[in-house]
Amino acid sequence: MTRSGPGPASATRPTASPTTRAVPPECEGLTPPDADTYRDRIEIAGELGERYEEILTPAALDFLALLHARFAYRRCEVLGARQARRAKIAGGANPHFDPATEHIRTDPTWRVAPPAPGLVDRRVEITGPTDRKMAINALNSGAKVWLADQEDATSPTWSGVVEGQLTLRDFLRGDLEYTSPEGKEYRVTVPAEQTPTIVMRPRGWHLVEKHLVHLDADGVRRPASGSLVDFGLYAFHNARALVDAGRGPYFYLPKLESPAEARLWNDVFVLAQEELGLPRGTIRATVLIETIHAAFCMEEILYELREHCSGLNAGRWDYLFSIIKTFRDRGGRWILPDRSALTMTVPFMRAYTELLVQTCHKRGAMAIGGMSAFIPNRRDPEATARALAAVAADKRREAGDGFDGTWVAHPDLIETARAELDAVLGDRPNQLDRQRPDVHVGASDLLSLDCPGAITDAGVRANTSVALRYLAAWLGGLGAVAIDGLMEDAATAEISRSQLWQWRTQGCTTAEGTLVDDAHLDAVLDDVLAALPRTDGDRLDDAARLMRELVHAEDFPSFLTLPAYSRYLA
Structure with missing residues (x-):
């Protein structure tokens, strides 16, 4: 897996600087890459199951080694920056709109890339893991997009990671099928052109893949980056097939906290496209705004990814987690009530979602709504009726606020969600032309955590x-x-x-x-x-x-x- 030769212009050596930031153990001693020589390798440390060799090929591992050679150090830099950010918050500072990037927010001329093939109409997206049964159900669901989730909806067992990649590869080659232990057979039954567009979600920058080992240029062994493994294997094996099918390699990016993290992903995309022979801009990403820090730099995140960006998603549950985590040491108004009281209509959540829609449409990006947690129960009609009513109200609010699409977690919710989006969109594929000049969200709105409810x-x-x-x-x-x-x-x-x-x-x-x-x-x-x-x-x-x-x-x-x-x- 050794690669030598001049590095691409997009992956030039970052400036090394001393740092006292706390970083994960795998980052200790890691140095900036040599711009002229690749000596990094990826070795397999996990057991090889059936067909694993189809994913973990020498060429695929070489591609992962290149990604790690170029970006492992910068990954550690952004993780160190997270720790520095946390220290400032612990010291009493609040997140804020960065004065240093005000020129990006006030420049009216820039836009993100236009919607890519298969991402023009995203009114209902179904989320779910990449095991074979769930994948087939999602692909048969009638949704416009399937978020093929290797992150929060997947337990990152070694088998889950590799077999999820096999699922995606098999579908794109027309070979996806599954037989349950009870003998029930599952197959994709809808025509290929009617299956949802796949948008794959890799793991966040903080996670590692210990069943693959990154040997750096000095021969030091470290666990591989979960982000680079998930992205790299999917792009390497499927990017060309996706383009040939009239769509493309598309991704959801989780847990971002800063423009620097978005810039890192953008540079990963540039290098991957050069190595895979894809035109620049073929890869597209939708960023989940699911941290309080990202809420204060949505325009900057779009700007850093603008040639590869498809939009932003309101990742509501991780956003709430981020708020609790960020202000966990503070008392008083920073302590939130029971989770059941934390609805999307409380003021700080309304501010966050309205700012997201306004920001997206200002820059030509799609605004995708979040996932209502309610699900139907086919054995309990009353519970199903309550779930459908709750989902309908949630999607009605999102469509009315200007979202171009929304998430559901169960195929039985698609019709209900679609009806609410259809009522607003009509025959239009999206509402990108809808601006929100009525929205005026400041830092105090995002940080106003007072809401009704109690701890019980x-x-x-x-x-x-x-x-x-x-x-x-x-x-x-x-x-x-x-x-x-x-x-x-x-x-x-x-x-x-x-x-x-x-x-x-x-x-x-x-x-x-x-x-x-x-x-x-x-x-x-x-x-x-x-x-x-x-x-x-x-x-x-x-x-x-x-x-x-x-x-x-x-x-x-x-x-x-x-x-x-x-x-x-x-």
Whole structure:
């Protein structure tokens, strides 16, 4: 996997500078790349299952090695910047609109690239993991777009990572099928031109893939970047087939916090296109605005990605998690009530979504709405009716606010969501021409966290139950789980455990007068665990151990997936 030769102009050597920023362990000692020589390699450390060699080919590993040679150091730089940002927040600073980039926000002349083939009409997008059964259901669903999720809706087991890539590769070659253990057969039955456009979501910059090892130019072994692995394998194997099919290699980018992180992705795209022989701008990305920091630099993120950008998505659940995490050490108005009270109509969430639509349409980008967590239950008509009503109201609000499309997590919700978008769009594919001069959102609006609701005993128990059951499913290989009529993924589990941590460390008391302390959280966890049905091989005990560590930790674990992955999946 050794590659030598001059590097592309887009991947010039970054300026090295001393830094005291805290970085993940795999970043220690990493140096800027040599612009003239590639000596990096990627080695396989995981077991090879059936057909894994079709994905982990020597040429694909060489491509991953090139991406790591060029961008591993810069990945560590942006992760270090996150830690520096966190230190400023802990010191009392608030996120703000950066005066240094005001010229980007006030320049009326620039636009992002026009909508790419297959992304002109995105009115309903279905999200879901890339296992074969769920993929086939999504491809048969009638949605305009399928978010093929290798991130929050996927447990990053080694088999999940590689077999998800096999799923996508097989579909694009007409070979995707699945037979369940019960003998039920699944196949893509709709014509190829009517299947949803695939937009693949790789893992965030903070995650690693320990089953692939990056050997840098000095021979130091480090786990590979989950982002570069997911992106690189999908682009390498499928970019040409996607273009030939009249669409393209499209991506959702998660967890971004800054323009520098968007610039890093843009440079990854430029290098990948040069290596794969694709015209510049073929790759397109939709960025999830799911951190409070990204909300303050949406225009700058669009600007950095403008030749490769398709739009922004309002990632509501991760956004709420980001707010809790960012202000976790502050009391008073910074402490949010029960998750059930945190609807999209509370003022700070309205400000965030209205600013997103205004920003997108100002720059010619699509604004894609988020996912209502309600899901139907085919065995419970009343529950289904409640879910459909809630989803209809949610999508009606988004369409009225100017969103060009929206997410659903279940095929049975597509018709309901489409009806609300159709009522506003009519025959138009989107509403990019709709500006929002009536929107005036400032920093105080984004940071005004006062909202109705309380911390309750029921809220403590609900958070405990959701986080525990989700973690058990995640450790067992499932990344998206239906719990109590809601579709839960890593983001909603993050909300649950982070609220418990904050309520404990800030000495909160519930509306019923219960102090949320260590003893109470342990008692609730024990009670919830005892009430759950058990099966052979379930991961509830492992999940309970993780839960105790997460909510009792002195220092807040930045993502629950980091200790869970290192301890159980790697």
